[in-house]
Amino acid sequence: MGQVAVLFRLMPAAVETDLAAVAKEVPQVLPAGVTVRGMQVKDIAYGLRSLLISAVMPDAAGILQSTEEALAKIPHVESVEVMEEGLL
Numbered sequence: 001m002g003q004v005a006v007l008f009r010l011m012p013a014a015v016e017t018d019l020a021a022v023a024k025e026v027p028q029v030l031p032a033g034v035t036v037r038g039m040q041v042k043d044i045a046y047g048l049r050s051l052l053i054s055a056v057m058p059d060a061a062g063i064l065q066s067t068e069e070a071l072a073k074i075p076h077v078e079s080v081e082v083m084e085e086g087l088l
Contacts, residue, residue, distance in 0.1 A: 002059040005037070007084040008068070010051040010077050017076045019051045026053060029070040033058050052083070059087065 012019060023039050030036070038054040053071070057063050064085070071080045 003088040004057050004059045004064070005084075005086055005088050006055050006057065006064065006067070006082060008053045008055065008071060009042075009081045009083050010053065010071060010074070011079045011081070012049070012051075013076045013078040015047045019049060022051055022074055022076060025074045026051075026071065029074060030055070031057075031063060031066050031070060033060075033063065034067050056088065 010022065019041050026039065027036055034055055034057040036053060036055055040052045042050050042052055044050055055067065057067060068080050068082065071077065
């Protein structure tokens with residue numbers, strides 16, 4: 001079984017959302033076998049920022065969806081989007 005690299009974009013519920021606090025929650029909610037390789041805050045427009053999360057996970061059925069659902073449950077996260085994914 002291979003590994004998959006995935007880039008997620010988390011959009012906050014409000015402009016004033018503390019993305020550093022959101023970033024601290026990320027490793028705690030990830031399913032077993034998923035590791036964070038990096039996080040970056042990116043400016044969008046008019047003060048709105050997103051949190052980009054680079055993660056590596058096994059190429060197993062359902063793990064991408066369960067990771068996306070876990071990230072969406074973090075407080076103050078409005079939406080989660082898979083920006084890129086690819087086999088390693």
